[in-house]
Amino acid sequence: MQERELLKGNIQTLILAILEEEPLHGYGIARAIERRSKAALSFREGSIYPALKALEREGLIASNWETPAIGPARKVYRLLRKGGGELERRKLRWRELVDSIDLVLGGNPDVQPT
């Protein structure tokens, strides 16, 4: 139940990280996240597309339609400079959060409360 809650707040950062590598469309981003995480992470369309819209609204990514000779049309997103900076900040914050949580989970008793 709380399994998926752990991912909250991370999908945008993950998308930015994928787009850092190369421009890609929504469906492809979802596949890329699965592939890179060795299938441990998986986002549905209901999560990916709203997240992409939000990122574009914030000016972190931009998109253009591509109509390949074969296959359906794709909306290809690319990372903007502003998005690159934001990605670095979010990576840093994520790292700090993990460290903080590990401090608590690790458990070192020192001072007494009250």
Next chain:
Amino acid sequence: MQERELLKGNIQTLILAILEEEPLHGYGIARAIERRSKAALSFREGSIYPALKALEREGLIASNWETPAIGPARKVYRLLRKGGGELERRKLRWRELVDSIDLVLGGNPDVQPT
């Protein structure tokens, strides 16, 4: 905005980790998390008390009232055996999630999508 979202799903695990050390009351747990995380993490009452109720409902922790000679009454929670096992499982899942996210954030391009 998405800052606090990153903590979702973790408060219960953090509480269990605190109680693994020693029985403690809600207010003290909040202080202990702050202290252990070097003030990086901080949960308000509105988060702590509902989380404690949920953990007790699930049979992971138990409580009893203490009325010290000085100061207001406290509801002291202690970790049950079932809670100890659950803590280990959640620590493991957290570790796996962090590793998975790091795989994506780290970024290693190999195969091409589509």
Next chain:
DNA sequence: CGTAAATACCTCGTATAATGATGTAGATCA
């Protein structure tokens, strides 16, 4: 040829969970 599956887009209602606001009350201290 028909149809299932995969690719590819999109929206909306629902569920979950942390927060902030609000409230009570005793203890301490200036």
Next chain:
DNA sequence: TGATCTACATCATTATACGAGGTATTTACG
């Protein structure tokens, strides 16, 4: 006296991912 800290509690709000539903094209299978 009143501010601050301890200590409990509830509730409406907000944020976010998900599932379900829908459209359309292409490819593969029988």
